[in-house]
Amino acid sequence: GAGVIGALAARMGAAHADLADANLLAVASAAATLARNGIANAQARAADGVPPGPASTYDEVLSNPPFHVGKAIDYAVAHAFIAQTRRALRPGGRFTLVANAFLRYDQLLHANFEHVACIAQTASFRVWQAS
Incomplete structure (x- = not known):
């Protein structure tokens, strides 16, 4: 999506927020949302589901x-x-x-x-x- 949920989480105290979407246009939109709102403790990236990484x-x-x-x-x-x-x-x-x-x-x-x-x-x- 446009990254509104992740941007709000980052603004409300999350140490870091990973915004993920399988749609590249949505990733670009989420990245623009973060940039326009000066949110540095979040990143938007392409992922089909939860971004890959270690469990827990x-x-x-x-x-x-x-x-x-x-x-x-x-x-x-x-x-x-x-x-x-x-x-x-x-x-x-x-x-x-x-x-x-x-x-x-x-x-x-x-x-x-x-x-x-x-x-x-x-x-x-x-x-x-x-x-």
Whole structure:
């Protein structure tokens, strides 16, 4: 995306924020967001899922993962991303996911995390937190 979630995390006290997207135009947009806002403790890079690195790297992962291929809903991308996120989190880390309300991410989250809660919702969106 445009990097707004990562830029906000960096501004609100994250030591460092990795902004990742598989779409190169989105990476360029996120990098521009960081540059225009003078955010130096973050970087935007191309990655298909959680940026590669050692396990137990992140204290928190924030995401609004893609859920379709073309016009069809495809949970495979989200399933892989959620599993990658579980491995990437440090012990005690948390995953916050923003998603369209009709998507059944609760099932995927419960399959990968011990604690799962919907922490906010509207008619259109839900915000899930898992640890």
